C-alpha cells in the first residue's frame with residue numbers, strides 16, 4: 001500500500017449554525033493525496049474550493065469527518081501547528097504576507113516556518129543573498145524590492161512573494177488557490 005500524505009474522510013462543513021440560515025457548504029468530501037501527487041480542484045465560483053483549503057489548513061473547523069496527515073488525525077490541530085507540514089498561496093494577494101514587513105523580512109519568516117521565529121539581524125545577513133537570488137527568479141523586479149514593505153508592492157509582486165514564501169521550506173502539502181490570478185503570463189510561467 002502506498003503512503004497517503006493527506007486524507008479527507010467524509011468532511012462536512014456547516015456555517016451560520018447560530019443564525020437561522022444554516023448552510024452546509026461541504027458535504028462528505030473524500031480525498032487521498034499521495035507523495036508527488038498534483039491534484040487540481042475545479043468548480044464554479046462559490047463551489048467550495050477555498051473552503052476545502054480552509055479546512056485543510058485549519059482556519060475553518062470541520063463539523064464531522066476527519067483530516068489525516070500521514071495517518072494522524074489533525075482535525076483539531078491549530079493552523080500554526082499544521083504550518084509545520086503545509087503551506088498555502090491565497091487567491092487574495094493581501095493574505096499570506098505581513099503588510100508592514102519588508103519582502104526580505106517576510107522571506108526570513110518563511111525560512112523559519114514551523115520553528116520558533118525571530119528576525120535577528122544576523123539571520124538576515126546570512127540569508128539576504130539567497131533571498132535576492134530567489135526573488136530574481138520571479139522575473140518581476142521583486143529582487144529590487146527586498147526592503148519594501150509588502151503593502152507597497154503590486155498585487156502580482158505580492159502573489160509572487162507569497163509563492164516563494166510557501167515553497168521556501170518545501171512543505172509536504174502545498175495549497176495553491178488561484179495562485180496565478182494576479183500574475184502576468186511571464187511570471188506565471
Ligand SMILES: Nc1ncnc2c1ncn2[C@@H]1O[C@H](COP(=O)(O)OP(=O)(O)O)[C@@H](O)[C@H]1O
Pocket residue numbers: 015016025043044045046047048049050051052
Ligand atoms: N465562513 C463562512 N461563512 C458563511 N459562508 C461561507 C463561509 N465560507 C464560505 N462560505 C460560502 O461557501 C461557499 C463556497 O465558498 P468558497 O469556498 O470561497 O468558493 P470557491 O469555490 O469560489 O473558492 C460560498 O457560497 C461562500 O459564500
Ligand SMILES: [Mg+2]
Pocket residue numbers: 049050051091177
Ligand atoms: Mg476561492
